[in-house]
Amino acid sequence: MNTLELDQDHCIRCGRCVSVCPQRILGRHPNGGIGVLHGAMVRCIRCGHCVAVCPKAALTLNHEPPTDLPLIEDAPLSDIQRDMLFKSRRSIRAYREEPIPHDLLRKALEEARYAPTASNTEQVEWLLVEGRDRLRDLGSRVADWMVNMTGPYRHVADAFRAGQDPILRGAPALILAHGSANVPWSALDCTAAVSYLELALHSYGIGSCWSGFVLAAAGNGVDLGIPVPQGRKLCAGLMIGYPAVRYARIPPRKPVRLTIVG
Ligand SMILES: Cc1cc2nc3c(=O)[nH]c(=O)nc-3n(C[C@H](O)[C@H](O)[C@H](O)COP(=O)(O)O)c2cc1C
Structure with missing residues (x-):
């Protein structure tokens, strides 16, 4: 079974991990603290969203130190x-x-x-x-x-x-x-x-x-x-x-056909 540990000394109780977990494994205690809900780990799909979203590296999934996980660069692609x-x-x-x-x-x-x-x-x-x-x-x-x-x-x-x-x-x-x-x-x-x-x-x-x-x-x-x-x-x-030819231009495509329902 997967394991998830929360370092309460580092946790700032922001609740980001609770809001992103697709399996509702984490929850907030009445005192405001965050914790793994009793018996919930059987549902964990190891997606890593909790460790990826935590700004304080307070969560450890399957014993992998969160500080070893690569940081996400905020540089967007240019147009x-x-x-x-x-x-x-x-x-x-x-x-x-x-x-x-x-x-x-x-x-x-x-x-x-x-x-x-x-x-x-x-x-x-x-x-x-x-x-x-x-x-x-x-x-x-x-x-x-x-x-x-x-x-x-x-x-x-x-x-x-x-x-x-x-x-x-x-x-x-x-x-x-x-x-x-x-x-x-x-x-x-x-x-x-x-x-x-x-x-x-x-x-x-x-x-x-x-x-x-x-x-x-x-x-x-x-x-x-x-x-x-x-x-x-x-x-x-x-x-x-390896391509035998180099393409010089981007060909046309049909326009986007989007129907908005709402
Ligand atoms: C599911 C699928 C199957 C395809 N099978 C072939 C194939 O067997 N042979 C081939 O030459 N191209 C195949 N294609 C490529 C399409 O013909 C190609 O994506 C389309 O003509 C648009 O060209 P582009 O990918 O250069 O934009 C396939 C594409 C898809 C998505």
Whole structure:
């Protein structure tokens, strides 16, 4: 079970921790002091909001000294930085041959750990598939599945058989997010994580593109020839690699369509 200790000597009784805890684990005593409610720790989801919000580092979750936790810088992104991060990312469909250094990928995955997960289960795990032969084999399994279909899927299979690669776009690697096969939120958890990952990769100069065809095949029970752990299912993924071309401009998008109900 998780543990939460409150250092009463440092606590200023501001109540921030009480107000942010999603599980109502902390409460205020009649004397104004703050405390962990009796028997409430069974509900703790280890989200860390209490330790993150405390201005006095008075709370210790699971024995991790709060002063070891990184401080949040209050420097907001400039308008240009924000625009570049969100709007200059493109789905990359032409890659350089060179592989992505694993240490750089790990850095981006570190960022992706901070994507939200339902009830903070942090259940998302990753499979990295790389190597020309392995990827070609995977692409061909997806193409074999598509070949009996009609419409655009069939065209993709035909193009693959003609020697093009509309499935993996010649990317040197594919990263797949998997979640528990028994949890209804797995697809959403993995989608959120992959969305974080693609922006993180972009910030390191690494290109990516959602591998929709691969995931559609996986969702239809196609054996992709990769070791998905027992009890897990592939839910989202990206082709990744260094972009072969540089984009010079941000393309237009539809205007925001927002309906306000109230
Ligand atoms: C769920 C999903 C699946 C996708 N699957 C593919 C795919 O299999 N192949 C591909 O080339 N692009 C795929 N894309 C990329 C979209 O085509 C792309 O996001 C869209 O054209 C907009 O371009 P942008 O990402 O550069 O803004 C996918 C995107 C999403 C969100």
